[in-house]
Amino acid sequence: MAEASSSDIAKDAAARAAVALVEPGMKLGLGSGSTAAVMVRRLAERNDEEPLGLICAATSAATAELATSLGLAVHELDQIGWLDMTIDGADEIDPDLNLIKGGGGALLREKIVAMASDRMVVIADPTKVVEQLGAFHLPVEVIPFGWEITRKLIGEALVAEGMEHRPILLRKRDDTPYRTDEGNLILDLALEQIEDPARLSRVLNALPGVVETGLFLNICRLAIIGREDGSTIELTPEERG
Numbered sequence: 674m675a676e677a678s679s680s681d682i683a684k685d686a687a688a689r690a691a692v693a694l695v696e697p698g699m700k701l702g703l704g705s706g707s708t709a710a711v712m713v714r715r716l717a718e719r720n721d722e723e724p725l726g727l728i729c730a731a732t733s734a735a736t737a738e739l740a741t742s743l744g745l746a747v748h749e750l751d752q753i754g755w756l757d758m759t760i761d762g763a764d765e766i767d768p769d770l771n772l773i774k775g776g777g778g779a780l781l782r783e784k785i786v787a788m789a790s791d792r793m794v795v796i797a798d799p800t801k802v803v804e805q806l807g808a809f810h811l812p813v814e815v816i817p818f819g820w821e822i823t824r825k826l827i828g829e830a831l832v833a834e835g836m837e838h839r840p841i842l843l844r845k846r847d848d849t850p851y852r853t854d855e856g857n858l859i860l861d862l863a864l865e866q867i868e869d870p871a872r873l874s875r876v877l878n879a880l881p882g883v884v885e886t887g888l889f890l891n892i893c894r895l896a897i898i899g900r901e902d903g904s905t906i907e908l909t910p911e912e913r914g
């Protein structure tokens with residue numbers, strides 16, 4: 674069997690720590706991506722040992738399939754209503770616990786699920802912790818109709834904001850446009866740094882073809898960062914002082 678990489682160990686440590694926060698009977702949002710998938714596996718293991726009676730909502734079709742295959746009860750979000758907690762990964766985490774998400778294309782459902790939760794807990798390895806958001810390309814979900822016009826409008830809006838950017842790329846998978854679970858497209862914005870995430874979020878969300886951006890602002894209250902030695906650290910926005 675292949676040896677676990679330091680990143681695998683860190684993800685697993687964060688996932689285990691988050692699963693330890695889960696209480697019996699919780700209504701739980703399950704995130705998407707590789708770190709969230711580790712968490713789903715650890716959660717299912719705990720549920721096998723000690724049935725927890727959880728009711729889960731998934732943030733992507735892939736997560737729903739994984740969780741269901743492992744014996745977790747997954748329901749539509751609207752059937753459940755409100756959630757106690759959502760555990761998800763992230764692509765970048767800044768000191769205020771503002772996030773970039775959507776590297777795997779699940780940002781829209783992830784944001785809806787996170788905002789339908791009392792608490793969003795993010796799990797990640799240390800490479801995701803940054804001083805300023807923006808090195809990771811910002812995913813923006815757009816509707817397919819007129820997407821090239823939407824891309825042009827985004828470019829113009831960025832220029833009007835004085836934001837340097839490289840060409841805005843349509844995300845592709847196997848050479849064809851990537852479609853989200855909602856059938857939308859993703860535009861990836863190479864911005865290098867985002868000085869004012871709240872303003873950028875407002876500007877982008879004001880454009881008609883934009884469905885949602887990967888900026889998750891003031892949503893996450895706890896980030897659990899796994900480390901290569903298997904330990905974890907917990908970050909909260911308050912620590913910033």
Ligand SMILES: O=C[C@H](O)[C@H](O)[C@H](O)COP(=O)(O)O
Pocket residue numbers: 704705706707708709761762763764774775776777778779780783
């Ligand atoms: O769309 C994908 C999600 O936002 C993921 O949670 C994010 O990309 C982090 O994924 P990973 O844990 O694989 O780095």
